[in-house]
Amino acid sequence: MKYIIKEDKLADSSAFLLVLKARYELLKKGLSDKYCLEDFYNVIYAEYDKEVVGVIVFSIMCGRPVCWITIMWVEPEHRKKGVLKKMLIKLKKYVKEDITDEIKFLDLGTHFSNTDMQEISEKLGFSKQWINYRKTL
Numbered sequence: 001m002k003y004i005i006k007e008d009k010l011a012d013s014s015a016f017l018l019v020l021k022a023r024y025e026l027l028k029k030g031l032s033d034k035y036c037l038e039d040f041y042n043v044i045y046a047e048y049d050k051e052v053v054g055v056i057v058f059s060i061m062c063g064r065p066v067c068w069i070t071i072m073w074v075e076p077e078h079r080k081k082g083v084l085k086k087m088l089i090k091l092k093k094y095v096k097e098d099i100t101d102e103i104k105f106l107d108l109g110t111h112f113s114n115t116d117m118q119e120i121s122e123k124l125g126f127s128k129q130w131i132n133y134r135k136t137l
């Protein structure tokens with residue numbers, strides 16, 4: 001008997017129930033489901049004169065004590081004024097107080113060519129943890 005490998009949209013797929021089961025099994029090893037915000041991206045934002053000038057988009061990874069930042073952006077004219085720093089303080093407070101104190105880490109990634117972002121991250125107290133590999137398909 002051969003294995004047949006298929007692809008489909010998750011919601012329409014006959015694999016959906018197994019995905020739910022796998023997720024349930026993984027969750028049992030980690031945090032409670034109620035802390036899983038993976039499916040709903042969340043945002044912390046900065047307003048200046050009623051205008052939104054900065055955002056951090058983040059999610060809480062299912063079963064892991066990690067808040068994962070997917071987007072950080074401050075409008076060019078508002079940069080180097082501590083806006084990101086303020087949003088990160090708010091993010092930490094929000095995660096710890098409104099989600100769960102079980103979240104222990106804040107993770108972000110940047111391209112290795114983005115040396116500005118590496119410098120900014122290290123100034124803000126982040127340290128290198130992962131090496132990502134990519135292969136062109």
Ligand SMILES: CC(C)(COP(=O)(O)OP(=O)(O)OC[C@H]1O[C@@H](n2cnc3c(N)ncnc32)[C@H](O)[C@@H]1OP(=O)(O)O)[C@@H](O)C(=O)NCCC(=O)NCCS
Nearest residue numbers: 072073074079080081082083084085109110116119120123
């Ligand atoms: C990255 C970004 C969000 C930083 O926002 P910001 O509000 O300017 O950052 P802050 O003013 O809070 O600065 C945080 C720290 O980084 C330093 N910093 C800010 N910009 C810097 C730069 N271009 N180079 C080096 N250090 C920088 C600040 O001096 C500060 O350090 P300090 O606490 O030691 O003084 C903003 O530059 C941006 O939107 N960049 C384009 C988008 C981007 O690259 N996003 C990240 C993708 S991974």
